[in-house]
Amino acid sequence: MTSTVITHIGELVTNDPDRATTDDLLGIVADAAVVLDGTSVAWVGPAHEAPEADTYVDAGGRAVVPGFVDSHSHLVFAGDRAPEFAARMAGTPYAAGGIRTTVAATRAATDEELTARVAALVAEMRRQGTTTVEIKSGYGLTVHDEARSLAIARQFTEETTYLGAHVVPEGSDPDEYVDLVTGPMLEACAPHARWVDVFCERGAFDEDQAREVLAAGAARGLRGRLHANQLGPGPGVQLAAELGLVAVDHCTYLDDADVTALADSGTVATLLPGVEFSTRQPYPDARRLLDAGVSVAIASDCNPGSSYTSSMPLCIALAVREMRMTPAEATYAATAGGAAALDRDDVGRLTLGSRADLVVLEAPSHVHLAYRPGVPLVAGTWVSGLPQAS
Numbered sequence: 001m002t003s004t005v006i007t008h009i010g011e012l013v014t015n016d017p018d019r020a021t022t023d024d025l026l027g028i029v030a031d032a033a034v035v036l037d038g039t040s041v042a043w044v045g046p047a048h049e050a051p052e053a054d055t056y057v058d059a060g061g062r063a064v065v066p067g068f069v070d071s072h073s074h075l076v077f078a079g080d081r082a083p084e085f086a087a088r089m090a091g092t093p094y095a096a097g098g099i100r101t102t103v104a105a106t107r108a109a110t111d112e113e114l115t116a117r118v119a120a121l122v123a124e125m126r127r128q129g130t131t132t133v134e135i136k137s138g139y140g141l142t143v144h145d146e147a148r149s150l151a152i153a154r155q156f157t158e159e160t161t162y163l164g165a166h167v168v169p170e171g172s173d174p175d176e177y178v179d180l181v182t183g184p185m186l187e188a189c190a191p192h193a194r195w196v197d198v199f200c201e202r203g204a205f206d207e208d209q210a211r212e213v214l215a216a217g218a219a220r221g222l223r224g225r226l227h228a229n230q231l232g233p234g235p236g237v238q239l240a241a242e243l244g245l246v247a248v249d250h251c252t253y254l255d256d257a258d259v260t261a262l263a264d265s266g267t268v269a270t271l272l273p274g275v276e277f278s279t280r281q282p283y284p285d286a287r288r289l290l291d292a293g294v295s296v297a298i299a300s301d302c303n304p305g306s307s308y309t310s311s312m313p314l315c316i317a318l319a320v321r322e323m324r325m326t327p328a329e330a331t332y333a334a335t336a337g338g339a340a341a342l343d344r345d346d347v348g349r350l351t352l353g354s355r356a357d358l359v360v361l362e363a364p365s366h367v368h369l370a371y372r373p374g375v376p377l378v379a380g381t382w383v384s385g386l387p388q389a390s
């Protein structure tokens with residue numbers, strides 16, 4: 001193993017709870033250095049105190065932040081829905097049924113085509129600073145197509161999620177389909193998945209069906225998460241809190257009881273501002289959640305229908321501008337927040353022993369992520385201690 005010291009870091013965001021204060025959520029170290037040893041962080045502190053290492057990298061005063069943790073994406077698909085997007089921007093309302101278009105294209109694609117698409121999207125994410133990504137199935141909706149989607153996703157990440165309960169496929173009886181999702185499809189998918197997820201929404205799956213799918217997944221060792229309260233009010237957020245799920249995603253339409261349930265349960269509310277941007281829906285109120293003490297994550301929801309962006313910096317900028325988060329809160333939510341949403345404490349932070357995943361910004365401060373929207377600010381990405389080709 002070789003060690004590397006990255007020094008002359010103008011601003012180092014650590015997300016270290018021991019360094020954070022009421023005025024500094026991010027545990028910032030100014031004029032900092034970080035030492036990477038093998039795949040882990042071995043030292044963090046002021047540059048003038050940094051120990052020797054095998055290799056020396058000068059950050060030239062740039063800011064360094066933990067690699068982004070994108071805890072919600074749907075990268076295994078084929079086809080393109082640009083015409084649907086254009087129609088929506090011309091006034092056609094968004095409906096969950098658009099998923100079926102992608103299902104037809106995904107089923108028709110070869111394994112090689114699907115794998116190449118995931119590889120391209122993961123590379124695109126890397127170039128924008130994402131170092132951990134969760135990938136869901138959900139565009140196959142047959143035993144074979146869901147299982148192969150997850151097997152492909154597993155080539156790129158350990159954080160794979162079985163989302164057979166994305167939508168009831170065209171022509172299927174809803175009850176029979178839930179039987180399939182909780183039976184043979186689960187059996188085929190569980191070996192390739194860490195999580196099980198349900199789209200709990202009007203037009204998709206109701207509360208009872210969501211309970212059934214989550215319980216079946218749990219019995220096969222999969223941990224639960226939910227898509228909930230995206231298109232309107234619903235039972236999903238309170239169900240997630242009741243079951244003590246790690247995260248519930250979207251959270252756009254919440255009442256006071258939903259917010260209280262999230263604060264009390266500790267379930268992470270994952271907000272997906274790319275969706276509201278791409279569907280012209282109202283944004284979730286992150287300020288209300290944060291003020292109530294809810295843990296918040298930001299993720300891309302990268303998918304071909306409702307949010308075809310892979311950019312965490314864009315999501316940070318939207319969260320600040322449209323969801324009333326501060327730049328520090330949004331940066332935290334896109335790193336440590338995403339890690340919490342995946343129940344991980346080895347990523348989303350730069351502390352002793354954490355995975356050496358980091359982003360060098362072409363900027364003096366994390367604030368630029370929101371201050372300079374749309375600008376390619378990622379000067380370099382390191383994953384498990386290795387610089388990535390850009």
Ligand SMILES: [Zn+2]
Binds near residue numbers: 072
């Ligand atoms: Zn999603």
